[in-house]
Amino acid sequence: MPTSDPRPNGRAARVQQAVHDAVRSLQSRTDRQDISVPRVAALAGVAPSTVYRRWGDLNQLLADVAVARLRPEGPPDTGSVHGDLTAWAEQYIEESATPTGRAFLRDMVSGGPECTSAWRGGEYARERIEMMLQRGRRRGETVPDIEDIVDLLLAPIIYRILFEPAVPPAGMARRLADRLFARNAAGWSGQAARGT
Numbered sequence: 001m002p003t004s005d006p007r008p009n010g011r012a013a014r015v016q017q018a019v020h021d022a023v024r025s026l027q028s029r030t031d032r033q034d035i036s037v038p039r040v041a042a043l044a045g046v047a048p049s050t051v052y053r054r055w056g057d058l059n060q061l062l063a064d065v066a067v068a069r070l071r072p073e074g075p076p077d078t079g080s081v082h083g084d085l086t087a088w089a090e091q092y093i094e095e096s097a098t099p100t101g102r103a104f105l106r107d108m109v110s111g112g113p114e115c116t117s118a119w120r121g122g123e124y125a126r127e128r129i130e131m132m133l134q135r136g137r138r139r140g141e142t143v144p145d146i147e148d149i150v151d152l153l154l155a156p157i158i159y160r161i162l163f164e165p166a167v168p169p170a171g172m173a174r175r176l177a178d179r180l181f182a183r184n185a186a187g188w189s190g191q192a193a194r195g196t
Helices: 011-029 037-044 048-055 058-069 081-096 099-110 113-120 123-138 146-163 172-184
Strands: none
Touching: 011 037, 011 048, 011 058, 011 099, 037 048, 037 058, 048 058, 058 099, 081 099, 081 123, 081 146, 081 172, 099 146, 123 146, 146 172
């Protein structure tokens, strides 16, 4: 995996952006089997050795691009946790259920321990969920448990995207969010007031 550059406009950041852009460009116009490190490097304007040094191999690179793609700037702010989770899940489905999105997600999952550690731990999703929950607590809302959100909202979406060829049905995000809130309403224990 690439080492993060403390300078957002530094050389390492520019190389990473150029390589990621090259991968996305190739993925949008060529078959997966035709993508190679030398082709990516040529399009990015860097030496293949730079790509190998920073990412190790093509699978690691593709997984890194997938992780980056699925890290939006931040979750939506609709004014309620229910609305935020619904909008976030809808955005996730929209981005990930396309052929390119499915390929990115599979690349992320198959990229090896380094690339998949964040995915397997759910870090990228948990960070965004926690931001939504914190906003809700500040507003005084009673919020669901993060484990219930992962199990009842996120996991079914990922299952559909990875294992079913059809696009997830319209309204799936809202239906899952409604079910999450209905199922957990009686079991919540004042998390908003305590901030736990």
